[in-house]
Amino acid sequence: MAENPGAERHPRFDDDLVGLDPDDPDAQAFAEHLDRMQRCDPTFTVEGSLRGVADFAEGSNRAGGLRWWVAAAVVCLILIGVLVSAWDIVVDLLAWLAR
Secondary structure (H helix, E strand, O other): OOOOOOOOOOOHHHHOOOOOOOOOHHHHHHHHHHHHHOOOOOOOOHHHHHHHHHHHHHHHHHOOOHHHHHHHHHHHHHHHHHHHHHHHHHHHHHHHHHO
């Protein structure tokens, strides 16, 4: 919002964050954090799952130091699991086709 001076004011500053400067980047980040914490969307849908992955990615990009390395390790472990599973399926498929 700070990059776009014509952007609308976040509604949190009228309700929950009265008295804080709406142009302050820290206050804007806190308002976005409150929105994420109070979101009650269903997570059992594909859209909800993808939104959760997007939130994880955004959070890991904001993190630094050890938290960033742990997030990167989790992503690498997930990718390794997907690759091993895909390889196992391809090998089983080729063995089944070779019969």
